[in-house]
Amino acid sequence: MAVEKLIVDHIDTWTTALQTRSTAGRGSSGKIDLYGIKKLRELILELAVRGKLVPQDPNDEPASVLLERIAAEKAELMKQGKIKKQKPLPEISEEEKPFELPVGWEWTRLINLGTWALGSGFPNVVQGNSDKEILMCKVSDMNLEGNEKFIVSTINTISKDLADEYKIKTSEPGTIIFPKIGGAIATNKRRILVQETAIDNNCLGIKPCNAISGEWFYLILSALDMSKYQSGTSIPAINQSVIGSIPIALPSLKMQEKILSYVITLMSLCDQLELHSLTSLDAHQQLVETLLTTLTDSQNADELAENWSRISEHFDTLFTTEASIDALKQTILQLAVMGKLVPQDPNDEPASELL
Structure with a gap:
């Protein structure tokens, strides 16, 4: 090749x-x-x-059919009460399209391909345990040995009961997380959760729809330079709505x-x-x-x-x-x-x- x-x-x-x-x-x-x-x-x-x-391959199923399956999957999740109804996003304008698509591909916005996974605050009282069933992932945990791609361990863990008591949200396996605040944004770290995990407020995640390849979605996120979308000078941050609106070229x-x-x-x-x-x-x-x-x-x-x-x-x-x-x-x-x-x-x- x-x-x-x-x-x-x-x-x-x-x-x-x-x-x-x-x-x-x-x-x-x-x-x-x-x-x-x-x-x-x-x-x-x-x-x-x-x-x-x-x-x-011109014989491949067009990505437009895949978009229909994604929409059906999200509709079912909303029906089950697992996700909230998503505010309709504007059509992608010609000015937003950075290149010409291959035949059979479709433009869509990033968050149309998944659902948000949001972080929680970690009070000191719930930290310090390393033997509970739910991982508690901070940005620093992304740097631990063995966590180069998948989050397999964290310094802190939490029990399901304690997470419920303190209203700490958890994210599903397959969710892809990344830093959203501070200089860590520029490191462009992407990590995949392999078990139920709570992420802190300095992280943001997206759970890709089952209709697409999770590894392909990880590749897409890895190719994005998040620092291009950050705002603020003293403490840079990335905004959900900005990231979710990024145009993505979707193949079959x-x-x-x-x-x-x-x-x-x-x-x-x-x-x-x-x-x-x-x-x-x-x-x-x-x-x-x-x-x-x-x-x-x-x-x-x-x-x-x-x-x-x-x-x-x-x-x-x-x-x-x-x-x-x-x-x-x-x-x-x-x-x-x-x-x-x-x-x-x-x-x-x-x-x-x-x-």
């Missing part, structure tokens, strides 16, 4: 574009963000939501599954590129540090000059990352403190006289 060729033909571009992270991680590559691969993942998602990844259920399958294949390729790049970065940094140690271990000026000559021959290869340049700076400072940068003159006044 064309995208696979794009990845392979430009592998050096994807794997060598680096960016420093704001927070440290493990190992010398922990502070490095593989910017090229990150942008490649974004490109894959962008192509996926536009219907550019896989060929369209069969096409959703095809797109997902191909995205998984391409993301797996990105994972392999990322692993290879991080391993190479760690090995590169270890080599740099080993060679720089020969400078500080030099016994005299001649040995230092010889060791530096050996390193300088490969300067453009060795000092290509921020970490390697920082290591070089620190080595120079250490050599200065050790008095190894310039030859020592035995005729100089001894430091004892200066004291």
Whole structure:
């Protein structure tokens, strides 16, 4: 396929574009963000939501039929009292449509594809338990190990009785949640609930309709940059009505599954590129540090000059990352403190006289 060729033909571009992270991680590559691969993942998602990844099948059921099933599903939920009647949203204008749809696809607004899952306040009195049946998810819980995609654990849990007593709302498995307040919006985290979970007021969620693929809906939300829709300056926030009104290109259920399958294949390729790049970065940094140690271990000026000559021959290869340049700076400072940068003159006044 064309995208696979794009990845392979430009592998050096994807794997060598680096960016420093704001927070440290493990190992010398922990502070490095593989910017090229990150942008490649974004490109894959962008192509996926536009219907550019896989060929369209004219025999597929049109998305208009899927929209009818979604409407019927929501009508039944309203009849059962599980959701409130949704205020009709305006038709999507031509100005709102960011691209031309593939044949058989339909434009719809985001919230037409699901129902809102709202957060609750978590009083201190209900926090502190880790062995109850309902998870209590805060934005910080999205960062826990194992919660990279699915929320499988949280710091706090709550019993059903206590949740009812304090009127804490819970959300169903399959609900996709994300931060809605503060700087966390820009992290664009998306997480899927796997069991009944209460989310706090800093989170917002959408439960996709059963008529569509939950994984495809997760892909759609992952492709959205929520920070583009935030308001406020001191404390940014996203508004439900704004997010719910975002135009979404809807393919048939069969096409959703095809797109997902191909995205998984391409993301797996990105994972392999990322692993290879991080391993190479760690090995590169270890080599740099080993060679720089020969400078500080030099016994005299001649040995230092010889060791530096050996390193300088490969300067453009060795000092290509921020970490390697920082290591070089620190080595120079250490050599200065050790008095190894310039030859020592035995005729100089001894430091004892200066004291």
